Structures are given as structure tokens and as C-alpha cells.
Amino acid sequence: MRLSRYFLPTLKEDPKEAQIVSHRLMLRAGMIQQSSAGIYSWLPLGHKVLKNIERIVREEQNRAGALEILMPTLQPADLWRESGRYDDYGKEMLRIVDRHERDMLYGPTNEEQVTDIFRSHVRSYKNLPLNLYHIQWKFRDEVRPRFGIMRGREFLMKDAYSFDLDYEGAKTAYNNMFVAYLKTFARLGLKAIPLRAETGPIGGDLSHEFIVLADTGESEVFYHKNLLDLETPEGNDCSPEDLQAIVDEWTSFYAAADEMHNPETCDVAEADLVSRRGIEVGHIFHFGDKYSKTMGATVAGPDGKDVTVSMGSYGIGVSRLVGGIIEASHDDDGIIWPESVAPFKVGLINLKSGDAECDAACDSFYGKLTEAGVEVLYDDTAGRAGEKFAKMDLIGLPWQATIGPRGVKSGVVEVKNRATGEKQEVALSEALTLLAGRS
RNA sequence: CGGGGCGUAGCACAGCCUGGUAGUGCGCUCGCUUUGGGAGCGAGAGGUCGCAAGUUCGAAUCUUGCUGCCCCGACCA
Numbered sequence: 001m002r003l004s005r006y007f008l009p010t011l012k013e014d015p016k017e018a019q020i021v022s023h024r025l026m027l028r029a030g031m032i033q034q035s036s037a038g039i040y041s042w043l044p045l046g047h048k049v050l051k052n053i054e055r056i057v058r059e060e061q062n063r064a065g066a067l068e069i070l071m072p073t074l075q076p077a078d079l080w081r082e083s084g085r086y087d088d089y090g091k092e093m094l095r096i097v098d099r100h101e102r103d104m105l106y107g108p109t110n111e112e113q114v115t116d117i118f119r120s121h122v123r124s125y126k127n128l129p130l131n132l133y134h135i136q137w138k139f140r141d142e143v144r145p146r147f148g149i150m151r152g153r154e155f156l157m158k159d160a161y162s163f164d165l166d167y168e169g170a171k172t173a174y175n176n177m178f179v180a181y182l183k184t185f186a187r188l189g190l191k192a193i194p195l196r197a198e199t200g201p202i203g204g205d206l207s208h209e210f211i212v213l214a215d216t217g218e219s220e221v222f223y224h225k226n227l228l229d230l231e232t233p234e235g236n237d238c239s240p241e242d243l244q245a246i247v248d249e250w251t252s253f254y255a256a257a258d259e260m261h262n263p264e265t266c267d268v269a270e271a272d273l274v275s276r277r278g279i280e281v282g283h284i285f286h287f288g289d290k291y292s293k294t295m296g297a298t299v300a301g302p303d304g305k306d307v308t309v310s311m312g313s314y315g316i317g318v319s320r321l322v323g324g325i326i327e328a329s330h331d332d333d334g335i336i337w338p339e340s341v342a343p344f345k346v347g348l349i350n351l352k353s354g355d356a357e358c359d360a361a362c363d364s365f366y367g368k369l370t371e372a373g374v375e376v377l378y379d380d381t382a383g384r385a386g387e388k389f390a391k392m393d394l395i396g397l398p399w400q401a402t403i404g405p406r407g408v409k410s411g412v413v414e415v416k417n418r419a420t421g422e423k424q425e426v427a428l429s430e431a432l433t434l435l436a437g438r439s
Numbered sequence: 440c441g442g443g444g445c446g447u448a449g450c451a452c453a454g455c456c457u458g459g460u461a462g463u464g465c466g467c468u469c470g471c472u473u474u475g476g477g478a479g480c481g482a483g484a485g486g487u488c489g490c491a492a493g494u495u496c497g498a499a500u501c502u503u504g505c506u507g508c509c510c511c512g513a514c515c516a
Contacts, residue, residue, distance in 0.1 A: 016445090016508095
């Protein structure tokens with residue numbers, strides 16, 4: 001993509017309304033535009049990142065055997081009356097009345113909707129286990145939206161729902177998602193740690209929050225330092241026993257949010273206990289028959305008798321992750337995208353647009369990179385060197401390739417790694433191998 | 440929902456106290472000079488001063504109401 005033909009409205013100065021770093025950088029990098037409090041438009045650069053995150057989340061859900069569906073944003077109130085949540089949910093639920101005076105709502109979540117789908121079509125235990133997910137916009141009318149995209153009112157979320165015959169099955173489904181989440185966050189370039197979360201009246205130990213570590217995080221977390229050294233699991237088709245073993249390993253170390261942490265009862269040695277700040281990006285939860293019971297989601301068991309299915313739900317804040325990744329990965333100059341989610345892999349800087357030799361060298365290099373399947377943002381504008389460098393640093397592409405009059409004479413390009421700042425001058429052909437060779 | 444703050448050009452702000460018809464920096468357009476880390480000079484474009492009533496000969500400025508946004512707290516993916 002040539003920058004001259006792209007839509008990238010960057011800002012040199014910090015917008016006043018943005019306090020935290022991800023919000024500031026997203027506005028400055030031209031990724032989003034606020035529409036109203038907690039509601040944003042996604043501009044091309046931001047949209048690419050959002051879609052990249054969504055893609056990885058989707059791939060890992062599919063790999064874990066979850067099936068993608070798409071449920072509506074607008075739901076009938078009657079479904080929520082069945083579960084009792086229409087009255088319980090409170091003002092965070094945006095309620096709408098259609099032209100026929102029917103009560104509707106903009107979905108803050110989809111348990112009722114998915115339970116309705118399930119009960120309409122699944123009759124036999126032979127169809128279990130089942131895990132349905134979708135990636136859809138949600139709306140929660142937060143009293144106080146803040147932190148830009150991190151806590152908006154409208155947000156993109158992946159939510160999966162598992163259906164099993166009994167608790168044992170549900171536990172395997174839960175463990176399956178637990179492991180999928182570890183893989184997902186690792187691919188997103190994040191250090192995410194699972195925290196045991198409050199399970200409320202349902203009880204049990206099947207509820208975890210996944211927290212991304214970032215100095216600017218919203219809440220404080222305490223954990224055993226060895227937790228971060230664990231290997232991310234690999235491979236597919238794990239048996240229930242394998243899944244359980246992985247979950248057991250990851251939950252064997254102490255980890256708690258500040259409201260759950262009690263220094264009195266915490267038995268981790270002080271030297272091993274780490275305290276950092278974090279951002280919640282995922283939550284998995286087993287809730288048993290809470291909805292299946294009230295909404296009549298049953299299947300015939302092996303003995304022919306109806307069984308109320310056991311359910312769980314598994315959320316990942318896709319749009320929130322955009323902010324979360326920035327919080328976890330930036331410096332004073334701007335964003336530092338992990339390659340897996342970067343909007344472009346390489347930023348090509350033409351230091352002297354209009355100079356025949358520079359233009360020719362850049363155009364050719366751009367063509368070859370593109371041909372090799374590398375996504376490039378090519379700054380072919382007439383700007384000055386300093387502003388081009390600053391802009392590239394700001395938008396955080398993993399690699400910068402700079403071609404200027406000095407290097408073009410000797411046929412070299414300067415390749416800079418955004419994360420390390422390391423620069424090297426290499427021949428054009430070598431740079432091509434370097435940049436196209438990496439996946 | 441309690442408390443606080445702010446709405447003036449695309450962005451950041453001054454002007455308001457003490458009314459007289461709007462300004463600075465950045466950005467944008469054009470020209471010249473520059474050219475390896477957000478350049479210099481010159482010339483331009485761009486504003487119903489959040490909205491509405493009121494006071495006044497006259498309101499960005501004073502009064503009242505409304506509205507939008509931000510921050511702290513309580514609450515949440």
C-alpha cells in the first residue's frame with residue numbers, strides 16, 4: 001500500500017481526551033475515531049489490526065473444535081424474560097422498542113440466544129459435546145466508558161458456549177477452552193496469565209480470567225514468578241487427560257487479582273511473589289444448568305430420559321485486545337506491534353521522493369516485497385525524513401526499510417527492527433530475503 | 440449514579456474576570472530555500488466561539504436552561 005493513497009490521519013500532538021497510552025496512540029496513529037462516548041469508528045489501520053486479532057482468535061477456536069455461528073446484535077426481550085435476566089440486568093442493557101411496540105435489546109451477551117438455538121435443534125446426547133461461538137459486536141451501556149477502546153460501550157467480543165451431558169464433559173470443554181486461550185494469547189504476542197475468578201452463587205473452581213500484563217493495567221495482580229516460565233502448549237486433539245494435565249500445571253502456581261489476594265493466607269515466598277498490573281482480556285466460566293434449566297435445554301440421555309445440559313461460556317474481548325496489546329507493547333515513540341497482528345509487516349521509507357534513483361529503487365523493492373507476499377506500507381510521500389521516521393515509529397510496523405540517496409548509490413537499504421531499534425545496512429537482495437523470509 | 444472539570448479553525452490552546460464583532464502554535468494549500476529523526480521564509484484557505492432563551496445599543500465574554508465530552512469514585516469483557 002502506498003501511503004499517498006492510504007487513509008492514515010495521524011496526529012503529531014496528543015488529543016486532550018485521551019489519558020492512557022493505548023487510547024492516545026490509537027488516536028495519534030489514526031486507528032480509530034470516537035463517534036460518541038465509548039463508541040468508535042475503526043479507520044483502515046485500526047481495522048486491519050482488529051481483523052488480524054479476530055483471525056487468530058477464530059483460528060484457535062476452530063482448532064479447538066468450536067463451531068462458528070453468527071447471532072444477531074438485536075435480540076427479542078422475550079428470550080431474556082425466560083431466563084429472568086430482562087429484569088435483572090439493569091441499565092447497562094440497551095433496551096429498544098420497535099415499530100410494533102415489541103421490546104428488543106442490543107445484546108450485551110448471548111447466553112439466551114444460543115440456548116434457544118440449542119434447544120430448538122439438539123435432541124440427543126449423541127450430538128454432544130457441542131461448542132458454538134461467534135464474534136459479534138456487543139453493547140453495554142456503561143455508566144462511565146473510558147480508556148478508549150478498552151472500555152467502550154460497543155465492543156467486539158468472541159463468545160463461545162459449550163453444551164455437555166454432565167459436569168465431567170463440561171469440565172473437559174472448559175479445559176479445552178482454557179488451553180485454546182493460552183495458545184491464542186501466545187500467538188497474539190502476549191503474556192497472559194490465568195487467574196482464578198469469583199464463581200458467585202454457582203461455586204466450583206471453573207472460572208478463570210485471563211490477564212495481560214501491562215504496567216498501565218487497570219488492576220493489580222499477584223502471582224508466582226514461575227508462572228511466566230511455563231511453556232505454551234502445542235498440538236491438537238488432546239485427550240481429556242492431557243487437557244486436564246495442562247490446566248493443572250497452569251493453575252498450580254499462585255495467581256490472584258488484588259481483591260482475591262490475601263497476604264495473610266498467601267503461602268508463596270516473598271521472593272517468588274510478583275506483583276504487577278494487568279488487563280482482563282478473557283474470561284471463561286462454567287455455569288452448569290443456569291440457562292438450560294430455566295429455558296428447557298434438554299437432550300435425551302443414553303437411557304432415553306431427558307437430561308438438562310451443562311453449559312459454559314468463554315469470552316475474549318477482541319476490540320479490547322487492540323488496546324491491551326498496545327498497553328503491553330509500546331515505547332515513547334509509539335506502538336510496537338507483534339508481527340502476528342501488525343497492520344503491515346514492513347514500512348518502506350523513501351527518503352527522497354521525486355528523486356529518480358530513489359523512486360526507482362523504492363518502487364522496485366516495494367514490488368518485490370509485495371510479490372513475495374509481504375504486506376508493505378510504502379511511504380512514497382514528499383515529506384521530510386524526520387517526519388517519515390517519526391510516523392513509522394508511531395504506527396509501530398515491526399520492520400522499517402529505509403532507502404535514501406546515500407544508500408541507493410551503493411545499493412543498500414537500512415533495515416530497522418522496531419522492537420529492538422537495531423539497524424543494519426544490507427544489500428537490497430539481502431533485505432528482501434531478510435524481510436520475506438520471516439513468517 | 441455521586442463528585443469535579445471542560446466545550447473558541449482539523450489538533451492543542453489564549454481571549455471571558457473588566458461586553459465593542461476573534462487570535463497564537465501545529466496541521467492544511469501555493470511559492471522559494473532546504474532535505475538521514477516531526478525544517479526556514481513568504482503568501483493563503485479555514486471558525487453559526489456546543490445549543491437555546493434572556494440582559495444590553497452591542498454577547499465568545501454577563502444570566503438561566505439544555506446538551507456533549509473528559510477526569511476521580513462505585514461498577515464491568
